[in-house]
Amino acid sequence: MIVENTQTQMRKGILEYCILSIIAKGETYASDIIAELKKAQLLVVEGTLYPLLTRLKNNGLLTYNWVESTSGPPRKYYILSDEGRKVLEQLDKTWEELSFAVQTAIGNRK
Template identity: 60%
Template sequence: MEEINTEKIRTQMRKGILEMCILSVINKTNEAYVSDLIEALKDADMIVVEGTLYPLLTRLKNADLLAYQWKESTSGPPRKYYVLTDAGKRFLAETVKAWKELEQMIDKLI
């Protein structure tokens, strides 16, 4: 009999909502640098490494949900700040709505 790995299930759940979480952070702050995103996710006990974040940000940008702008930095080279596009704002609103509906369904079951 195969043992069910709860950590694996937990990881899959986090992966499934990571896009919504990233878009939510950027939406709250209006713009975010990668280290800002990592810090906000870490503060919410959702540990994400840069190696996971960069491909996801690229995918969201290629889907026209994010854009970025370069800003000068006082402590080094210019930094890339991510912002939500109008499509990103709509996608986030739809995703949050779906999340809340799913949460209600699960609450009824547990």
């Protein structure tokens, strides 16, 4: 259906921004990213998250540390790189501009 496709595209468009924003708060484990997104009602599964994290890492926006776990294998914690922080600052500005533009465009429809 057209509406579902548009909704999916809108969510995909902001997912990377949200993930970078979550990781900017400090070292973050993948399941914690999923939990934060879920709290914001952005449901993401591991099969979507891990390829995105890999792409962000390959683009130089993230690094990671392995941390030993008392309950299993070591865990990979993601960290924003300096380049990632610069990109996030640009995305913050873009979001503010885009959010304002959308609110202006749709006006008081309701």
